[in-house]
Amino acid sequence: xxxxxxxxxxxxxxxxxxxxxxxxxxxxxxxxxxxxxxxxxxxxxxxxxxxxxxxxxxxxxxxxxxxxxxxxxxxxxxxxxxxxxxxxxxxxxxxxxxxxxxxxxxxxxxxxxxxxxxxxxxxxxxxxxxxxxxxxxxxxxxxxxxxxxxxxxxxxxxxxxxxxxxxxxxxxxxxxxxxxxxxxxxxxxxxxxxxxxxxxxxxxxxxxxxxxxxxxxxxxxxxxxxxxxxxxxxxxxxxxxxxxxxxxxxxxxxxxxxxxxxxxxxxxxxxxxxxxxxxxxxxxxxxxxxxxxxxxxxxxxxxxxxxxxxxxxxxxxxxxxxxxxxxxx
Amino acid sequence: xxxxxxxxxxxxxxxxxxxxxxxxxxxxxxxxxxxxxxxxxxxxxxxxxxxxxxxxxxxxxxxxxxxxxxxxxxxxxxxxxxxxxxxxxxxxxxxxxxxxxxxxxxxxxxxxxxxxxxxxxxxxxxxxxxxxxxxxxxxxxxxxxxxxxxxxxxxxxxxxxxxxxxxxxxxxxxxxxxxxxxxxxxxxxxxxxxxxxxxxxxxxxxxxxxxxxxxxxxxxxxxxxxxxxxxxxxxxxxxxxxxxxxxxxxxxxxxxxxxxxxxxxxxxxxxxxxxxxxxxxxxxxxxxxxxxxxxxxxxxxxxxxxxxxxxxxxxxxxxxxxxxxxxxxxxxxxxxxxxxxxxxxxxxxx
Numbered sequence: 234x235x236x237x238x239x240x241x242x243x244x245x246x247x248x249x250x251x252x253x254x255x256x257x258x259x260x261x262x263x264x265x266x267x268x269x270x271x272x273x274x275x276x277x278x279x280x281x282x283x284x285x286x287x288x289x290x291x292x293x294x295x296x297x298x299x300x301x302x303x304x305x306x307x308x309x310x311x312x313x314x315x316x317x318x319x320x321x322x323x324x325x326x327x328x329x330x331x332x333x334x335x336x337x338x339x340x341x342x343x344x345x346x347x348x349x350x351x352x353x354x355x356x357x358x359x360x361x362x363x364x365x366x367x368x369x370x371x372x373x374x375x376x377x378x379x380x381x382x383x384x385x386x387x388x389x390x391x392x393x394x395x396x397x398x399x400x401x402x403x404x405x406x407x408x409x410x411x412x413x414x415x416x417x418x419x420x421x422x423x424x425x426x427x428x429x430x431x432x433x434x435x436x437x438x439x440x441x442x443x444x445x446x447x448x449x450x451x452x453x454x455x456x457x458x459x460x461x462x463x464x465x466x467x468x469x470x471x472x473x474x475x476x477x478x479x480x481x482x483x484x485x486x487x488x489x490x491x492x493x494x495x496x497x498x499x500x501x502x503x504x505x506x507x508x509x510x511x512x513x514x515x516x517x518x519x520x521x522x523x524x525x526x527x528x529x530x531x532x533x534x535x536x537x538x539x540x541x542x543x544x545x546x547x548x549x550x551x552x553x554x555x556x557x558x559x560x561x562x
Numbered sequence: 563x564x565x566x567x568x569x570x571x572x573x574x575x576x577x578x579x580x581x582x583x584x585x586x587x588x589x590x591x592x593x594x595x596x597x598x599x600x601x602x603x604x605x606x607x608x609x610x611x612x613x614x615x616x617x618x619x620x621x622x623x624x625x626x627x628x629x630x631x632x633x634x635x636x637x638x639x640x641x642x643x644x645x646x647x648x649x650x651x652x653x654x655x656x657x658x659x660x661x662x663x664x665x666x667x668x669x670x671x672x673x674x675x676x677x678x679x680x681x682x683x684x685x686x687x688x689x690x691x692x693x694x695x696x697x698x699x700x701x702x703x704x705x706x707x708x709x710x711x712x713x714x715x716x717x718x719x720x721x722x723x724x725x726x727x728x729x730x731x732x733x734x735x736x737x738x739x740x741x742x743x744x745x746x747x748x749x750x751x752x753x754x755x756x757x758x759x760x761x762x763x764x765x766x767x768x769x770x771x772x773x774x775x776x777x778x779x780x781x782x783x784x785x786x787x788x789x790x791x792x793x794x795x796x797x798x799x800x801x802x803x804x805x806x807x808x809x810x811x812x813x814x815x816x817x818x819x820x821x822x823x824x825x826x827x828x829x830x831x832x833x834x835x836x837x838x839x840x841x842x843x844x845x846x847x848x849x850x851x852x853x854x855x856x857x858x859x860x861x862x863x864x865x866x867x868x869x870x871x872x873x874x875x876x877x878x879x880x881x882x883x884x885x886x887x888x889x890x891x892x893x894x895x896x897x898x899x900x901x902x903x904x905x906x907x908x909x910x911x912x
Contacts, residue, residue, distance in 0.1 A: 290748035426604035431819035431833030461823035497753035499778030
């Protein structure tokens with residue numbers, strides 16, 4: 234996937250990301266700046282109406298991918314194509330800002346405590362001037378609130394009066410306000426209790442079917458990601474290490490990191506837990522500031538050989554629609 | 563047989579300006595030597611407060627209202643602060659969820675470990691240092707001689723949690739309370755820490771109370787489990803009983819609502835309807851009744867008492883009474899009655 238110049242958008246995909254890089258300059262001493270490679274050369278596509286799951290441990294760059302894709306951070310390099318058009322400054326960007334939205338992880342800090350729920354939900358409408366008059370605006374607010382299972386009286390209340398699950402619904406209603414086609418869900422359920430998670434997940438699925446949305450679903454909980462995603466991408470230290478359909482990834486994981494990640498999940502079933510063969514990885518995740526040479530996973534990998542320490546493996550198609558980056562596949 | 567830890571009808575409340583918050587409302591359980599007990603529940607279910615009440619480390623306005631906590635037959639509630647201090651760390655220790663905030667940032671790891679050893683044992687500083695290095699080695703920290711001179715910020719999350727475990731086990735307690743020890747950690751690091759805890763449990767033989775919201779952790783680690791909701795125990799029993807024969811609607815709902823990593827069908831999840839209860843205005847009856855599909859009139863007005871529903875399995879749900887499963891706990895005295903109730907429950911099932 235290095236044909237960056239001659240890239241032709243494929244009409245079957247809504248979002249196409251090519252060679253996305255995001256480096257943050259970090260001051261590491263007097264007049265010393267080191268580049269933190271949060272996302273390093275990541276490419277993927279999302280079809281219309283599809284959910285792509287993005288998993289990885291903390292610090293692997295999954296949130297940065299989501300935010301850089303939406304141009305919340307300026308990409309260091311790489312291109313984002315949306316609906317056949319390259320996203321860049323100008324009218325395309327304005328359209329993209331409307332059509333691509335974000336749902337945040339923390340439903341407590343992502344809602345302004347001084348604004349009523351109605352105003353929070355209507356903010357994208359106000360910013361993009363989507364409603365002609367006040368009546369239309371308040372009707373739209375009611376419509377949005379009912380879409381996420383809240384009542385219209387709740388529009389005049391403040392965020393602190395709501396529980397975590399309800400707040401997340403408000404966040405989703407806000408994301409829907411500008412009639413988007415693509416939503417980045419950044420760990421939308423990880424701050425919620427187990428009994429509430431299922432409600433929000435079901436709602437996200439219903440909205441997807443009703444409105445034909447595409448999701449990039451970022452999470453660290455593999456069982457949740459498996460449930461909601463059509464395809465899953467696994468990230469490690471800024472690199473994408475594996476990408477396959479959700480079932481394929483669970484039944485035939487190829488990358489050693491994916492294999493150990495899957496085996497590390499505690500299964501809520503005592504009998505299966507006893508039989509489960511767990512591969513416990515040694516060591517910690519290296520700091521992205523001092524990422525290992527070659528394959529970034531080589532310091533913890535059981536299959537590591539000399540080549541892994543020197544050469545970065547290419548992210549290539551190893552089986553139909555199954556991509557992985559490893560020298561030993 | 564005497565249990566290592568016996569908690570009976572524990573009530574703990576927080577007396578806030580807005581009224582009394584009944585964080586724990588009548589929790590009873592027993593813990594035997596060398597067993598791993600899991601307490602599972604959502605946020606606000608009272609699982610952490612139960613642990614803090616056992617150790618009496620509640621912060622005001624929290625207070626134990628009534629109940630009894632017996633450690634090897636000795637009543638802990640009512641002990642003076644000095645006596646309690648000898649229990650904490652020596653007999654029962656605790657590790658917390660966030661290893662960053664529970665370590666002191668201005669002292670080295672070694673400083674904090676040695677302090678705990680010198681306070682609780684009659685070792686001198688030199689011996690304590692040797693013991694600290696030995697403990698760090700035991701929890702799998704490499705180069706412990708170097709590490710004891712480091713500060714918390716120099717260690718990763720998993721390493722910090724290992725230091726916390728070392729600190730908790732330094733006086734070889736009988737019981738280790740782990741309050742969400744892996745919630746702040748990544749999946750692969752969580753696997754490391756859980757494996758370490760199981761290994762230490764086998765070598766040192768202490769009992770563990772594992773507090774978590776993750777049913778997967780319970781299934782992997784625990785012999786017995788307690789399911790809590792709104793400060794009440796929904797059911798308690800052996801882990802297989804809780805997972806394969808849940809006898810409370812909340813547990814059933816919880817098990818149904820989590821997506822399974824093993825199943826390939828993408829059916830809709832079955833969520834538990836409604837929102838968690840407001841602990842300031844607890845309903846009169848079963849706190850789960852407003853969200854329960856099978857709630858009856860009696861559920862709304864009266865709290866169900868605990869019933870033996872099978873051998874080693876107690877549940878408080880009126881549905882069991884309706885279906886005539888189990889025998890009341892109150893009428894039971896001792897093991898024999900438990901046995902008979904179990905057979906009775908078996909019969910009812912057939």
